Amino acid sequence: MNQIIDISLLRLAGGYLLLIFPLAIMLYLRVGMLRETAVAVLRMTVQLLFVGLYLQVVFKLNNAFLNLAWVAAMILVADLSILKGCRLKLKRFLLPMFIALLVGTALPVIAFAGPILRLPGWLDAQYIIPLAGMILGNCLRADIIGLNNFYQSIHKNEKAYHQSLAYGAALTEAVNPFFRDALRSALAPTIASMATIGLVSLPGMMTGVILAGADPFTAIKYQIAIMIAIFSGTAITVFLAIRLTVANSFNAYGILHSDILRDH
Amino acid sequence: MNVSDSEIAVQLNKLNIVFDGQQVLKDLSLSVSHGDKVTLTGPSGSGKSTVLRCILGLVLPDSGTITILGETVTRHNIWQKRHHIAYVAQEPDLGAGSVKEVIESPFTYRANSRLRGNLDRLPAIMGRFNLSQKLLDKQITRLSGGEKQRIALVIAILLDRAIVLLDEASSALDTKNKQAVAEYLKQADNTTVLSVAHDSEWLGFATRVVDMKEINQM
Numbered sequence: 001m002n003q004i005i006d007i008s009l010l011r012l013a014g015g016y017l018l019l020i021f022p023l024a025i026m027l028y029l030r031v032g033m034l035r036e037t038a039v040a041v042l043r044m045t046v047q048l049l050f051v052g053l054y055l056q057v058v059f060k061l062n063n064a065f066l067n068l069a070w071v072a073a074m075i076l077v078a079d080l081s082i083l084k085g086c087r088l089k090l091k092r093f094l095l096p097m098f099i100a101l102l103v104g105t106a107l108p109v110i111a112f113a114g115p116i117l118r119l120p121g122w123l124d125a126q127y128i129i130p131l132a133g134m135i136l137g138n139c140l141r142a143d144i145i146g147l148n149n150f151y152q153s154i155h156k157n158e159k160a161y162h163q164s165l166a167y168g169a170a171l172t173e174a175v176n177p178f179f180r181d182a183l184r185s186a187l188a189p190t191i192a193s194m195a196t197i198g199l200v201s202l203p204g205m206m207t208g209v210i211l212a213g214a215d216p217f218t219a220i221k222y223q224i225a226i227m228i229a230i231f232s233g234t235a236i237t238v239f240l241a242i243r244l245t246v247a248n249s250f251n252a253y254g255i256l257h258s259d260i261l262r263d264h
Numbered sequence: 265m266n267v268s269d270s271e272i273a274v275q276l277n278k279l280n281i282v283f284d285g286q287q288v289l290k291d292l293s294l295s296v297s298h299g300d301k302v303t304l305t306g307p308s309g310s311g312k313s314t315v316l317r318c319i320l321g322l323v324l325p326d327s328g329t330i331t332i333l334g335e336t337v338t339r340h341n342i343w344q345k346r347h348h349i350a351y352v353a354q355e356p357d358l359g360a361g362s363v364k365e366v367i368e369s370p371f372t373y374r375a376n377s378r379l380r381g382n383l384d385r386l387p388a389i390m391g392r393f394n395l396s397q398k399l400l401d402k403q404i405t406r407l408s409g410g411e412k413q414r415i416a417l418v419i420a421i422l423l424d425r426a427i428v429l430l431d432e433a434s435s436a437l438d439t440k441n442k443q444a445v446a447e448y449l450k451q452a453d454n455t456t457v458l459s460v461a462h463d464s465e466w467l468g469f470a471t472r473v474v475d476m477k478e479i480n481q482m
């Protein structure tokens with residue numbers, strides 16, 4: 001197996017020249033996203049360099065507690081970015097969301113690292129950080145879709161929701177149709193990507209394993225396992241995210257608190 | 265107090281509600297006796313619908329109390345109180361699905377599970393309200409306003425509640441159907457009906473007509 005070829009910093013800098021094309025297109029069509037693009041490219045560079053340097057230290061020390069602390073920090077950042085990125089005011093949801101992300105990430109990572117890969121040191125930085133990162137990234141996206149869909153749709157369909165309360169529904173019975181829809185829309189992207197994977201795109205993890213010099217078939221086995229882990233993680237996290245936030249979102253009469261929605 | 269002992273089905277005592285800095289209800293008091301058919305009238309915006317929504321706990325008064333079947337409504341007993349009430353909203357939104365699914369859905373709630381047998385009366389009540397059985401397979405969203413209103417009324421009747429709240433529930437019905445609904449409710453001696461309406465055909469069915477001006481101290 002061949003070793004992965006490192007990119008020298010100078011040649012990586014040369015890679016930025018590829019940005020000429022999108023920038024030229026944006027200028028030509030006066031899209032006006034130049035500032036956002038510049039900020040995004042800069043942020044990506046700084047964040048990744050910072051994480052790269054930090055991870056080098058984490059990898060070198062390779063201390064189980066430090067690795068777990070790093071994963072906890074990633075979950076906290078994901079939590080905060082959901083609260084910020086959602087069209088909802090979810091300030092009161094910091095803790096329930098943390099639990100939803102933690103369980104949604106931890107369960108599949110443990111399954112993946114334990115019975116599936118049978119890693120001797122699954123808390124090794126080399127495994128736990130990238131695995132948790134991939135699953136967490138997907139959990140984050142799914143939670144944003146699921147939560148937005150759930151609360152916005154109850155707000156939009158307030159009359160139908162109130163009608164079910166008036167028919168004698170308990171809170172769980174009244175929110176269930178919205179829960180179902182939210183879960184459906186949060187899982188749909190992962191289901192669609194499972195259905196087209198390999199045909200439309202070679203996913204990141206597989207590309208990484210192949211680039212690192214592994215046999216493509218090994219890469220595919222990793223990919224299958226990670227897709228299943230991601231799918232389970234997203235289902236678990238969205239289920240918990242809605243289930244755990246419902247208690248805080250409705251008053252004792254079953255009416256949605258209006259301060260949850262940003263436009264209110 | 266036992267339900268059957270209670271003379272008063274619904275009692276509203278000095279309700280005050282302010283929405284966005286605007287007073288909607290001011291010291292509103294009203295009592296509806298068991299079996300009464302009371303109709304609230306008044307111009308739009310006078311708070312008639314708000315009164316009904318208050319009784320259901322969908323809108324919370326800033327002050328005042330609501331008593332249903334002898335017990336003051338609290339955050340703890342509202343869920344149980346709703347099991348004694350049926351509500352037909354103005355332009356009812358019954359969710360999605362076929363008419364059959366929509367009608368059956370409230371009977372899947374635990375609180376209504378003992379009422380499932382009432383669905384046997386569905387064909388008879390639909391017939392009485394001039395609704396064809398063929399409608400059952402249609403999507404609820406494809407029904408006309410009048411058909412939807414009558415389906416909502418059918419559900420309300422099948423739920424066998426002691427108190428029925430109707431918010432302009434006959435507004436999209438023609439004279440024939442309006443009369444069919446009014447006659448049905450009129451002969452239901454044990455059912456207390458509090459409705460909101462404008463038209464004279466509906467007012468004729470009421471045992472008591474209350475003008476919002478008389479009870480809302482605005």
